[in-house]
Amino acid sequence: MRTFIVWTAGCLVVPLMTTLAMANGWNMPVGVTDVSREVHSLHMTIFWICVVIGVIVFGAMFYSLFRFRHSKGAKAAHFHEHPLVEVIWTAIPLLILIGMAVPATATLKKMYDPSDADLDVMITGQQWRWHYEYLGEDVAFTSNLGTPRETIRGKGERGEHYLLEVDEPLVLPVDRKVRFLMTSDDVIHSWWVPDLAVKQDTIPGFVNENWVRINEPGVYRGQCAELCGINHGFMPIVLQALEEEEFDAWLAERKEAAAQEASGVDREWSLDELMARGEQSYNAVCASCHQPDGSGNPPAFPALAGNQALMEERERHIETVVNGVSGAAMPAFRNTLSPVEVAAVITYERNAWGNETGDVVQPSEIAERLEE
C-alpha cells in the first residue's frame, strides 16, 4: 500500500510541475510564424519523450533501491555479460534519437531556406544598438534603447516594457517572406526574438541569413543573446508587424523622409538647427558612453565637456566621429548616422555644456568627406 502511494505521488509530481511551469509562461512561446509553431511542437514532443524516459528510468531506479534494499536481505546478482539486454538498451536509444532527428531535420530544412523572399532586411549589430536597412528601398535607421537613463538609475517608474522598448522599432509586413541578412560592425551579437523562433548570431565579417513570415500583426520583443560588452543588456529588439497595406504606407513615408534627409545635405544649416538636431542624435547614440552631460566615463569613454583637445582640433574631432578610433571603444559612425546627423552631433559637441567654440560643421562637409 505504501509503495503504491509513493508511486502515485511520484507519477503525479512531474506532470503537475510541468503544467504549473507552462501556466506561468515559463515555457517557450508558440510564436507567430509557421516555423515558430513547428519549433514549439518539436520542443513539446521532445520534452514529453524526455519526461517519459525520465519517469521510466528514475522510477526503475527508485523502485529497485526501495524493493531490493540491503536491510531486507537483498543479494546483488553477479553476471558478466548479457548480449540480448545490451542490444536492447543500445537499440532503443538509437531508435528514439532517429525518431527525434527526422521531424527536427524537416523543420531545420524549412528554417534554412531563405529563398524567394519578398523583402530583404539587413540587420547589423553594433555596440550597443541595432541597425536596420531595407535593402533596395533606401530606408535605414538605428534602433536604440527607449528606456530613459534616469529610469535605469532608479529614478522614476519602471514601465511594463522596461529595457524592452526602443526609440524606433523594426517594422515588417505580415504574410510576406522577409529575409534577414545579419552581420555586425564590431563584436558578435545575437538577434533573438522568441515569438519568431529566430536567434541568430551576427558576426563581424560574416553575413548570416534567416527569414520569417509573420502570421499576426502585433509588437514582438527580444534581446541581444550574445554577451557583447558593458551595455549588452541595453540593446533590445522591438518588432512591429503591420498589415500589408499599412506596411506599404509606412515604407513609402520612410522613403520620403529619407529623401528629405538626403536633400538636407545640400543646404546651409544654422547653428541653432544643428544644435537641436545634434542634441537629439547625441542623446540617442552617444550618451550611453559619453553621458548626457558630456562628462564621459573615463578612461574608456573620455569626457567631452571642457575637453581642450576636442575644442582645439576640429579636424580630428570630425575624423573621430566619422571613422572611429581603431583599437579603442569609439566606433565609426559613417554608416550608422546620416551626414546631417554626424554634422549635427559634432556641432552639438563643440557648442554644448560650455564648449563654446561657435564652430558650425555643415552636413555638406561631412558628405564630401564620405565620398573620398
Added chain:
Amino acid sequence: MWSVVKSVLAAFFGVQKDAQRREDFEEGHPVAFIAVGILMGLVFVAVVAFIAVSAAR
C-alpha cells in the same frame, strides 16, 4: 572474413559476445580488423551522406 565483418559490425554497434571477442583476439590478425574497420567506416560515411543528400532534395 565473414567473422571479421561481423566483429567490426558488432564494434560499430558497441555490443559483442565475450566468447567471440576471445576468439578474435586469439585467432584473428590485427591488420584484417583495421583494414575492414576503415573500409566499413568509409561505407558508413557514404551511406549517411547518401541519406543526407536524398533528404535534402
